[in-house]
Each structure stands twice: as C-alpha cells, then as structure tokens.
Amino acid sequence: MTEYSKSLEKYIMQWIVYLTALQMAACTAEPAQNIEEDIEAITNMSKARAEAFNNSNAPEIAAHFTEDAVLMAPGKEAGIGKEAVQAYYQSIFDVYVPELSSHYEEVEVSGDMAYGRGFAEVTLIPREGGAPIVSTSKYLNILKRQSDGSWKTTHDVWNGNEP
Template identity: 35%
Template sequence: MIALVGMAILLSCNSAPEKMNADPTPEELMQMNKDFAKALNAKNAKAAAELYSEDALLLPPGETIITGRENIQKYWQSGIDQGISDVSVSTMATGGHGDTGYEVGRYQLSIRDTSGKVITEIGKYVEILKRGEDGVWKSTYGIWTPDSTSFTAK
C-alpha cells in the first residue's frame, strides 16, 4: 500500500506542465508580430525569419508562395534592401485552442517604389501560429494584403 501511494505521488510530480496545453492568451499570440515589426525596423531579416516555423508558408500579395524559414529570410532581406521601414502592427482579433492560434490585424509600413519614392502601405494580415515544444509561438502561415494598389507617397 505504501509503495502504491509513493508511486502515485511520484507520477503526479512527473506530469507535463499545464501551460503547454492551455489555450493561448491574446498577449502570447500578439507577441510574434510585435517582435516581427521590431526585427524589420532593426533591418534584421534573420530575426524576422526566426519568428516563423522551419516549414512555414508565407503568402505575399501578387507573388508565389514562399516556403521555409531560409526562403522567408531571403524574402524579408529583399524588403529591407528595398528600404522597408516604419513597420507597425495593430491586432484586431486573436484566438486559439491548445497549441494552435491565430492573429488578425492591420499593418502599416514605408517602402521605396521602383522610382525610389518612399510610399506608405496600409493593409491587413492573418497569421496562423503554433506553439513549439519550447513554449514559443511561431507563425506557420502568414498572409497579408494592402488595402489598395495605390499607395500614399511621403
């Protein structure tokens, strides 16, 4: 009997942390895009790409699908090389269950067009996020679209 009680106590101490199975908080889901904006504003494509899962898909408007973290880093480096700056995000909605979540929001950024003029792009985005074994949320699917094809020149 004592052995059974001891075994029960031992097994209860080995249970996985409940946090990993808990539903995500809005703050957890919003953090990825806050860090993303910070990385792009710092001109750090590697840090931006690290916010995506290894096998993530990026679905940019009017372009082919970008597959995998390495290609996502190249994509964002190209944006940085084109002068992307003043990136900001604003969350409209979040939700999720267990280790899967989503964030819907608005973004604004500045970038140089082909003539070299700085333009402001405003649009919306959706991120599907997964919580890794380390507890960190990463984007697995990211899609965005500008509000219009005509942009505001600065």
C-alpha cells in the same frame, strides 16, 4: 453477514474504486491552459517581428517562423520555409528603409494552434532616393506552440487595402 451488509460493502467498495480512479485522473490531468498568457506571448512575438522589420533584420524575422512556414505575400508565389521568409524580407531591405506599424485586432487560441488577424501600415523609403511608398494591409497569421512553449508563425498571408 446479512444480505444488506453484503450489499452495503459492495456499494462502499465501488465508491472507493471510483474515488481512487477519479483522484488518479486528477493527478495526471494536464494543467489548464491560460489563454490570456498565450495571447500575450503571441502579441509579444508579433511585436518582436515588427521591431525586426523596422530594424531591417531579415534573419530575426525568419526566427519567428517555423521551419516549414508558408509566406503568402501579395502578387508573389508562396514562399516555403525560413530561408524563403528571410530572402523575401531581405529583398525589401536591400532596396528600402522600412517603417512598420502593425497590431493584432483579434487573437484566438485553441490548444497548441492559434491565429492572429491584424492591420499594418508600411512605409518603404527608397535607399537610392525617391518618393516613399505607403500602404496599408490586413493580415492573418497562423501560429503553433513550440515544444519549448514559445509561439511561431506557420502561415503569414496579407493583402493591401489600396485599389
């Protein structure tokens, strides 16, 4: 075998090893993330939370939060965990009939984490009578993809727009 033949054989073998490794890597690579589907799922989860709010359903709202979620309502200590989330909303529903209109203005996804920035208008009608309370706010949710592929809120913080 000539020197050229040996060199050519070595070169071909290197390419075979390289192409085999490349093919194996392609087979084990995770599927590409579909950001549009993630944004749609996050937006739908937010709409479900708003619907639960409008139905005075504190347990359903809490179901959209992680076990260790942080709720940062204006003028309140941070509430930690689903139970704190449920208790916060139940305290509102015990006193008021709620009407909420909200939407995300921006959603960004990076891997299994995301955030949604939005606007909300809330009307609280006292159950015992009296003038409704109307407020608008800006909010930020941090979300995490769960092992089943769903999205849940890990942090929810907002503040009012009124002085």
